[in-house]
Amino acid sequence: MDWTALALSLRLAAATALVLLPLAILAARELAWRRFAGKAVIETLVALPLVLPPTVLGYYLLVAFAPASALGRAFAALTGGTLAFSFAGLLAASIIFNLPFAVQPLQRAFEAIPDEVREAGWLCGMSGWRTLWQVELPLAWPGLLSAFVLTFAHTLGEFGVVLMVGGNIPGETRTAAIAIYDRVQELDDHGAATMSALLLAISFVSIVVIYGIDRARRRRG
Amino acid sequence: MAEPALRVRLAQRAPIPLAVEFECAAGELLALVGPSGSGKTTTLRAIAGLVRPREAEIRCHDEVWQDAGRFVAPQARHVGLVFQHYALFPHMSARGNVEAALGAMPAAARRARARSLLELVHLAGLEDRLPRALSGGQQQRVAVARALARDPKVLLLDEPFSAVDQVTRRRLQRELAQLRQRLNLPIVLVTHDLEEAASLADRMVVLASGETLQAGPPFELMARPRNVQIARLVDFRNLFHGEIARQEAAAGRTLVRWLGYTLEAVSRPEFGPGERVCWGVLPAHCILHRRDRPSRGERENPIAGVIGELVRFGENAAVTMRVDGRQDTELQLAIPLHVAQRNRLAVGVEIGVSLLQDGIHLMPYEPLERRPAATWLAGPVDQPLGED
Numbered sequence: 001m002d003w004t005a006l007a008l009s010l011r012l013a014a015a016t017a018l019v020l021l022p023l024a025i026l027a028a029r030e031l032a033w034r035r036f037a038g039k040a041v042i043e044t045l046v047a048l049p050l051v052l053p054p055t056v057l058g059y060y061l062l063v064a065f066a067p068a069s070a071l072g073r074a075f076a077a078l079t080g081g082t083l084a085f086s087f088a089g090l091l092a093a094s095i096i097f098n099l100p101f102a103v104q105p106l107q108r109a110f111e112a113i114p115d116e117v118r119e120a121g122w123l124c125g126m127s128g129w130r131t132l133w134q135v136e137l138p139l140a141w142p143g144l145l146s147a148f149v150l151t152f153a154h155t156l157g158e159f160g161v162v163l164m165v166g167g168n169i170p171g172e173t174r175t176a177a178i179a180i181y182d183r184v185q186e187l188d189d190h191g192a193a194t195m196s197a198l199l200l201a202i203s204f205v206s207i208v209v210i211y212g213i214d215r216a217r218r219r220r221g
Numbered sequence: 222m223a224e225p226a227l228r229v230r231l232a233q234r235a236p237i238p239l240a241v242e243f244e245c246a247a248g249e250l251l252a253l254v255g256p257s258g259s260g261k262t263t264t265l266r267a268i269a270g271l272v273r274p275r276e277a278e279i280r281c282h283d284e285v286w287q288d289a290g291r292f293v294a295p296q297a298r299h300v301g302l303v304f305q306h307y308a309l310f311p312h313m314s315a316r317g318n319v320e321a322a323l324g325a326m327p328a329a330a331r332r333a334r335a336r337s338l339l340e341l342v343h344l345a346g347l348e349d350r351l352p353r354a355l356s357g358g359q360q361q362r363v364a365v366a367r368a369l370a371r372d373p374k375v376l377l378l379d380e381p382f383s384a385v386d387q388v389t390r391r392r393l394q395r396e397l398a399q400l401r402q403r404l405n406l407p408i409v410l411v412t413h414d415l416e417e418a419a420s421l422a423d424r425m426v427v428l429a430s431g432e433t434l435q436a437g438p439p440f441e442l443m444a445r446p447r448n449v450q451i452a453r454l455v456d457f458r459n460l461f462h463g464e465i466a467r468q469e470a471a472a473g474r475t476l477v478r479w480l481g482y483t484l485e486a487v488s489r490p491e492f493g494p495g496e497r498v499c500w501g502v503l504p505a506h507c508i509l510h511r512r513d514r515p516s517r518g519e520r521e522n523p524i525a526g527v528i529g530e531l532v533r534f535g536e537n538a539a540v541t542m543r544v545d546g547r548q549d550t551e552l553q554l555a556i557p558l559h560v561a562q563r564n565r566l567a568v569g570v571e572i573g574v575s576l577l578q579d580g581i582h583l584m585p586y587e588p589l590e591r592r593p594a595a596t597w598l599a600g601p602v603d604q605p606l607g608e609d
Binding site: 119123126 | 226230271294295296299300301304306309310311312315321322324339367370371376
């Protein structure tokens with residue numbers, strides 16, 4: 001059992017959720033309520049990681065993160081570190097490949113809030129910010145929880161993008177999914193089985209939670 | 222009329238054409254009526270600041286809410302709006318909904334104020350219920366309490382009675398009539414129900430295709446529409462063409478030639494002799510002559526005809542009388558059921574009616590295409606009058 005890898009995975013998943021969810025909330029509200037030119041393009045880009053082969057996404061991210069690239073240079077100038085083969089790069093990649101898992105459930109949830117209910121908030125004197133906290137988020141929480149669970153579970157399990165962008169550096173970029181691959185390569189059947197069972201359990205519980213939320217919401221009507 | 226508290230003027234070509242202008246005094250209840258799509262709700266939303274017409278001047282007391290250079294956000298307008306479907310916050314209790322509109326105040330004061338507002342709308346005891354555990358009428362009351370919680374400078378009601386059953390509607394309407402006596406606010410009520418407008422409003426503004434056509438006290442407006450379009454919008458039946466026979470200024474009347482009759486109407490000196498006009502008379506102003514013994518009132522514009530149709534319609538018999546037996550000239554009458562029965566009215570019976578001089582209303586000439594008046598008013602299905 002590679003506890004270091006599991007801890008790294010959990011840290012990555014938590015950090016991804018922490019950074020991505022606020023961004024996804026803002027994006028999902030815009031997509032749910034505003035009409036603007038290029039909306040279809042944005043929606044397509046957000047959904048792309050669902051179907052793009054992880055190695056393809058990983059390849060492009062690796063190119064973008066390379067120390068010689070504009071992004072790589074800017075990051076180095078700001079932090080002194082590199083994006084490729086680092087935790088920071090892994091986090092950035094993780095945020096990108098989780099976009100659809102966070103944005104889509106939130107967008108559906110915000111779309112389900114009638115315009116009039118938000119307008120009623122404004123007419124009660126609530127600012128846009130207070131309407132978000134007191135009206136929109138309480139009504140969109142099932143979507144928020146779904147987004148969190150999906151992002152978290154999906155980060156734990158992602159393999160292709162992580163391998164391409166992060167490589168396999170213990171404590172820095174070797175996540176649980178990569179560690180399982182390593183165990184298999186090293187013919188450590190027991191280690192691979194233990195970690196696989198753990199990831200299976202986490203995924204299973206995630207789906208149970210999401211379905212539970214959905215049922216609760218439908219019961220409430 | 223008192224100094225207007227609310228002044229509204231909206232003008233735009235697109236996306237919805239608007240040419241709206243009206244005023245509303247404090248304590249006055251103004252009804253905006255018109256067919257669906259006439260711009261009633263858009264007008265209300267513009268007052269609330271939820272839409273921004275291209276060109277608008279909206280003033281409330283001494284505040285400018287919108288003009289050429291200014292647009293005040295809805296949060297800063299202090300408007301109470303009751304949405305058609307109430308738009309309650311579904312995750313908050315009745316009290317929570319009201320408290321949400323109270324703004325910053327100490328918790329205890331907040332609670333007390335919410336409680337008194339809910340008492341005002343007869344919801345004491347239901348404070349902790351979520352909206353989905355309340356009936357439609359109760360939800361509407363929460364929405365009214367929430368709208369009042371901000372101490373609004375104007376109260377806007379968007380078809381607030383359309384989503385409840387008839388019995389509840391009557392009760393809520395009565396409650397509004399009582400409530401408004403305690404509020405010294407301009408109240409703007411949007412409705413497509415003329416009866417509702419007539420029974421609740423001090424003044425009524427008729428809108429069609431985004432344009433205000435006429436304003437006035439409801440019964441006056443409904444009896445004296447300015448032209449045929451407005452007449453149709455306010456369900457003015459019995460519209461005909463006639464010609465001014467002569468003016469008798471001394472007697473205070475204008476005589477109108479119609480078919481073979483010369484009708485006496487209230488003086489309208491603006492029409493010259495020989496001028497073609499449209500004229501109309503409300504069914505309520507057509508009085509049936511008793512068939513057994515004639516009486517004195519029958520000299521007032523007597524008209525003869527044959528009953529073409531007769532159906533029971535609530536307390537009245539809705540009678541279509543073919544004037545002089547003509548197929549193409551029908552006068553619609555509303556005759557109390559007991560009167561219809563006592564006079565043994567039936568299809569084919571010859572009757573006489575008097576058109577009350579005060580009820581004959583003259584309008585500028587325009588072609589009258591034959592079509593059912595005010596198609597946007599959904600009437601109940603007629604029941605044939607039982608024979609006994």
